[in-house]
Structures are given as structure tokens and as C-alpha cells.
Amino acid sequence: MTTDHLIAPHGGALVDIMADPERSAELRTASRDWSSWDLHGRQIHDLELLLNGAFSPLTGFMTESDYDSVVADMRLDGLLWPMPITLDVTEEFAEGLELGTSIALRDPEGVMLAALTVESLWRPDRVREAEEVFGTDNPEHPAVAYLQDRANSVYVGGTLEGVTLPTHYDFRSLRMTPAETRTMFSKLGWTRIVAFQTRNPMHRAHVELTMRAAAEQEANLLIHPVVGMTKPGDVDHFTRVRAYQSILNRYPRNTARLSLLPLAMRMGGPREALWHALIRKNHGCTHFIVGRDHAGPGSDSSGTPFYGPYDAQEAMVDNADELGVEMVPFKLMVYLPDEDRYQPIDQVPEDTKTLSISGTDLRERLATGREIPDWFTYPEVADELRKTHPPRSKQGFTVFFTGLSGSGKSTVANVLMVKLLEMGGRPVTLLDGDIVRKNLSSELGFSKEHRDINIRRIGFVASEITKNGGIAICAPIAPYDHVRKQNREVISAVGGYILLHISTPLEVCEQRDRKGLYAKARAGIIKEFTGISDPYEEPVDADLAIDTTNVTPEEAANQIVLHLEKLGYIGPRD
Numbered sequence: 121m122t123t124d125h126l127i128a129p130h131g132g133a134l135v136d137i138m139a140d141p142e143r144s145a146e147l148r149t150a151s152r153d154w155s156s157w158d159l160h161g162r163q164i165h166d167l168e169l170l171l172n173g174a175f176s177p178l179t180g181f182m183t184e185s186d187y188d189s190v191v192a193d194m195r196l197d198g199l200l201w202p203m204p205i206t207l208d209v210t211e212e213f214a215e216g217l218e219l220g221t222s223i224a225l226r227d228p229e230g231v232m233l234a235a236l237t238v239e240s241l242w243r244p245d246r247v248r249e250a251e252e253v254f255g256t257d258n259p260e261h262p263a264v265a266y267l268q269d270r271a272n273s274v275y276v277g278g279t280l281e282g283v284t285l286p287t288h289y290d291f292r293s294l295r296m297t298p299a300e301t302r303t304m305f306s307k308l309g310w311t312r313i314v315a316f317q318t319r320n321p322m323h324r325a326h327v328e329l330t331m332r333a334a335a336e337q338e339a340n341l342l343i344h345p346v347v348g349m350t351k352p353g354d355v356d357h358f359t360r361v362r363a364y365q366s367i368l369n370r371y372p373r374n375t376a377r378l379s380l381l382p383l384a385m386r387m388g389g390p391r392e393a394l395w396h397a398l399i400r401k402n403h404g405c406t407h408f409i410v411g412r413d414h415a416g417p418g419s420d421s422s423g424t425p426f427y428g429p430y431d432a433q434e435a436m437v438d439n440a441d442e443l444g445v446e447m448v449p450f451k452l453m454v455y456l457p458d459e460d461r462y463q464p465i466d467q468v469p470e471d472t473k474t475l476s477i478s479g480t481d482l483r484e485r486l487a488t489g490r491e492i493p494d495w496f497t498y499p500e501v502a503d504e505l506r507k508t509h510p511p512r513s514k515q516g517f518t519v520f521f522t523g524l525s526g527s528g529k530s531t532v533a534n535v536l537m538v539k540l541l542e543m544g545g546r547p548v549t550l551l552d553g554d555i556v557r558k559n560l561s562s563e564l565g566f567s568k569e570h571r572d573i574n575i576r577r578i579g580f581v582a583s584e585i586t587k588n589g590g591i592a593i594c595a596p597i598a599p600y601d602h603v604r605k606q607n608r609e610v611i612s613a614v615g616g617y618i619l620l621h622i623s624t625p626l627e628v629c630e631q632r633d634r635k636g637l638y639a640k641a642r643a644g645i646i647k648e649f650t651g652i653s654d655p656y657e658e659p660v661d662a663d664l665a666i667d668t669t670n671v672t673p674e675e676a677a678n679q680i681v682l683h684l685e686k687l688g689y690i691g692p693r694d
């Protein structure tokens with residue numbers, strides 16, 4: 121089916137660098153003698169869009185000269201291109217490379233995705249890259265953090281030959297390459313197409329906005345959400361895609377389609393908006409919606425926004441001629457309760473009553489199970505969000521005890537477990553220090569290194585339990601602050617995390633000496649004994665501290681239950 125009547129791809133032609141089956145087989149055979157690079161998260165997404173033509177006219181990862189020109193002037197052989205697309209590798213890997221050699225690029229399972237001919241090898245100035253591309257070297261900007269902490273120090277540039285596209289098993293029929301969206305548009309007879317980019321669930325404001333944009337332009341609509349990498353903390357793409365599917369029939373029949381874009385976003389504001397528009401042009405779209413703070417990461421910790429709310433729109437205007445895609449600019453949409461409709465904020469007369477719900481407010485409503493009004497989001501979207509964001513009283517959580525040997529951790533943890541089991545509703549798992557050391561960490565001793573491994577293992581198991589809606593009670597000594605903090609980070613990303621310091625003083629623990637270990641430690645029979653001959657870093661971030669000197673285990677467990685209730689993890693019976 122011809123698609124020549126649609127908007128031309130950036131640079132004139134859709135790049136097709138996939139090798140035919142015969143050549144793919146040849147490349148796979150030849151790759152036995154090559155170095156292999158296993159692509160990590162962002163690199164795989166970049167490779168996919170290079171191979172499928174979404175980054176046309178790019179035919180590979182950028183060489184040093186292309187990179188320099190894109191970073192400084194947003195130019196690729198004179199053509200507008202705002203974002204560096206680079207492959208970063210480690211020093212060790214780069215050492216074995218020479219110009220002209222080939223590398224096999226593989227997915228994490230080792231499947232060969234492409235062959236890259238090395239044309240350029242260099243150590244980039246990552247500070248300059250951050251400042252020029254993202255306008256800041258503040259690591260609170262996710263792309264700057266990526267450059268500083270995660271990107272490797274050497275970049276390899278060169279052309280690619282694709283062996284196979286990365287495989288996805290989810291929403292396969294919705295994942296379309298630029299050639300596929302173009303074919304779809306041709307079949308449907310669509311020529312004017314407005315693309316809508318999003319990394320969030322679509323609420324009523326978004327539906328209203330996209331409907332207006334399409335109607336104003338007398339165009340069809342491609343809802344084109346990003347399902348690659350978005351901003352940390354965003355709603356996962358499985359939930360979002362189910363929610364997008366559920367609102368499709370809110371649009372006038374046959375006017376809108378949904379397709380998923382496996383892009384790794386950089387949250388680069390104005391430059392990112394231009395990039396997004398070019399990618400949509402390659403997919404055959406003629407128009408691109410740019411709203412308030414497009415692809416912006418919000419504000420830094422001092423409250424200063426990384427980009428102005430309409431910087432992206434300005435960049436689109438400044439580059440309009442070269443883009444070839446028309447911007448459909450949108451102001452913030454607000455709800456007018458008296459008229460039960462949405463309106464762009466600049467068209468709302470002064471003193472008109474308006475309503476809105478912020479992202480933080482929405483998260484809080486989900487966490488507490490409060491109502492999400494129909495004027496804000498369609499019920500089918502709210503349902504999808506509620507399924508994956510249950511209220512705290514239905515979420516998994518971890519109660520992480522820390523304290524000296526003999527402080528009462530295990531006893532209180534056991535009582536807490538029984539109380540939670542009595543209440544019911546969620547499975548409860550106790551990961552007591554001694555039990556873990558028998559089963560999970562039997563080969564470990566008590567050096568700092570081994571204790572850290574032990575605590576990380578407990579944290580990993582607890583995070584899996586928490587993620588799946590259970591309660592994990594952990595009761596190791598966990599003497600080091602930094603690993604406790606690592607666990608907090610891992611676990612709170614998937615549910616609740618409560619750090620409990622059993623703060624019974626050393627003298628009392630030693631006096632109790634239920635296992636006779638303190639006597640042995642004093643006598644030097646047990647080495648590296650916490651509190652005697654090994655450190656214990658008192659937590660300053662404990663959610664609750666309980667000294668069991670004069671408190672019974674039952675009283676201590678009860679205090680914890682009340683605290684969990686206050687935090688919302690134990691709710692009213694339903």
C-alpha cells in the first residue's frame with residue numbers, strides 16, 4: 121500500500137536498516153568473532169527506534185562530529201535534530217575496540233539485535249552535554265542524573281544493521297513502527313493527523329484537549345503514549361495502556377487510534393518537544409500537540425522549575441519551518457463546575473469558579489481510598505488506577521526492625537506477626553535475624569561486607585513480599601545506616617516501609633544476655649560482636665523507637681499496630 125501521499129519523514133525517507141533474513145544469518149555467524157555489548161534500559165529503547173525508522177534520518181548511534189553538532193547547534197548535517205543519540209560503554213569494553221571493527225549489540229538475554237560498525241570512539245564532556253542539551257548540570261534533572269551516575273564514560277558511534285527488533289510480549293497489536301502507522305493511516309484514508317504524546321494516564325482534561333485539537337484542525341487523532349522509559353515514579357505503562365484503551369470509545373467513532381511508542385524520554389523540555397514532533401512526523405503525523413511544560417521534569421528541590429511552562433511551545437515556533445510538523449499549542453485545561461465543561465485557562469473569564477486536582481492530590485486520594493470525582497476522570501480510568509494503586513489499607517508493607525542483639529526485636533516481631541495474622545486480610549512473613557541466617561544467609565559471617573549482603577537480601581525478599589501485597593516483618597540487627605536506607609528506597613518504591621528502632625540500651629541487652637553471647641563477646645570468644653566489638657549506627661530516620669526495658673512485648677506490638685493504623689496501613693474492616 122502506498123504511503124507516499126503522507127507527510128515526508130524527516131530528511132526525506134524512512135530509514136530502513138533492518139538486514140534481510142540471509143544477511144541477518146550472516147551477521148549472527150560473523151558475530152562469534154566480535155565483541156558483544158549487552159544493552160541496558162535506555163540503550164535498548166534508543167536502538168529500537170533507530171532500527172524501526174522512528175529516528176529517521178539517523179542510521180546509527182551518533183559519531184563524535186554529529187554529537188558535537190547536535191549538542192551545540194541541534195544540527196545533523198545541517199538538518200534539525202535536537203537530541204544526542206549515543207551509545208555509552210565502559211572503559212574496559214572500549215579498550216578492545218578499534219575503528220572499523222564490528223560489535224554485536226545484544227538484549228539482556230543475549231539475543232543479537234544489531235551489528236554496529238565502529239566509526240567513532242570518544243570520551244564526551246558530560247557536564248557540557250548536560251548544560252547544553254538540558255540547560256542545567258543539576259542532578260535533580262533525571263537526564264542529568266543519568267549522565268552523571270549511570271552513563272558509561274566512552275561513547276561509540278557508527279552505523280547499524282538490524283538483525284531483529286527487540287521483542288515485546290505486551291500489547292503487541294498496539295505497538296506500531298512508523299511504517300505500520302503510515303500503512304494504517306493510508307488504509308483509513310487519514311492524511312491530517314494530530315499526534316498526542318503522553319506519559320500519564322489520560323483524564324477528562326486530556327480527552328477534552330485532544331478532541332478539541334483534532335476538531336480545530338479538522339484532523340484525525342493518534343494517541344501516542346510513551347511506554348519506554350518515563351519519569352521515575354510515573355504510573356506503570358500496563359495500567360496506563362489499559363486506561364487509554366478504556367477511554368477510546370469516548371471519542372467520536374473512527375476518529376482516533378492508539379499506538380504505543382517505546383521511547384526512552386529524557387524529560388528535556390524544549391529540545392525534547394522538538395524531538396517528539398520529529399518522531400511523530402516520521403510516524404506520518406502532520407500535527408503535534410504541545411501543552412504546558414511539555415516533557416518537563418518539574419522543579420528542583422528549591423522549587424525552581426527546570427523550564428518555563430511555555431518554553432517548549434516557543435522552541436516549536438522558533439523551529440516551525442524546519443520541523444515540517446504543525447504545532448497545536450494548548451494552555452492548561454481547567455474544569456468549570458457551574459457549566460460542567462473544560463476550557464483552556466486563557467479563555468476563562470476572571471472570577472469564574474474553576475476546579476482541578478493535582479497529581480499529588482490524586483495520589484493521596486488513591487492512597488486513602490477517597491473518591492475520585494467523575495468530572496476529573498472517567499470512572500473506567502479511575503477503576504484501572506484503583507486496581508494497581510489500592511489504598512494503603514490494602515497495600516503490602518514492610519516493618520523493618522533494627523536493634524542490638526537481645527534488644528527484644530524477635531520477641532516483639534513475633535507478637536506483631538500474631539496480631540496481624542489475627543486481624544487477617546494479608547499474608548504475613550517473618551524474616552527474623554536468626555531464621556534468615558539459617559536459611560538465606562547460611563554462608564555469611566559478621567564482617568561489615570557480609571552483614572551488608574545479609575541486609576540487602578532481607579530487603580530484596582521483603583520488597584517482593586511487599587510488591588505482591590503481603591506484610592514482611594524483618595528483624596535483623598541491621599547495624600549500618602546506608603544499607604537500611606537502600607532497603608527503604610527499594611521497598612518504598614513498591615509499597616509501605618516502616619523502620620522500627622528497638623532502642624533498648626546496651627546495658628539492658630547485656631544484662632539480659634539470654635543467649636550468653638555478650639559474655640562470650642566480652643571474653644573475646646565471639647569476635648565482631650555488635651555493641652561490644654563491632655559498631656551499631658543508631659537510626660535517625662526511624663518511624664518509631666521503642667525501648668523494651670520497661671515495656672512488655674505485647675505493649676510494644678500494640679504501639680506498632682496503632683502506628684500502622686495512623687499511617688493508614690491498617691484500615692476499617694470491610
Ligand code: PPS
Pocket residue numbers: 524525526530553554557566570571572574575595596597598599635637646647648649650654
Ligand atoms: S546483621 O548484622 O543484621 O547481619 O545480624 P543478624 O543477621 O541480625 O544476626 C544477628 C544474630 O546472630 C547472632 N550473632 C551475632 N550478632 C552480632 N554480632 C556477632 N558477631 C554475632 N555472632 C552471632 C546473634 O544471636 C544475633 O541474633 P539476635 O536475635 O539479634 O540476638
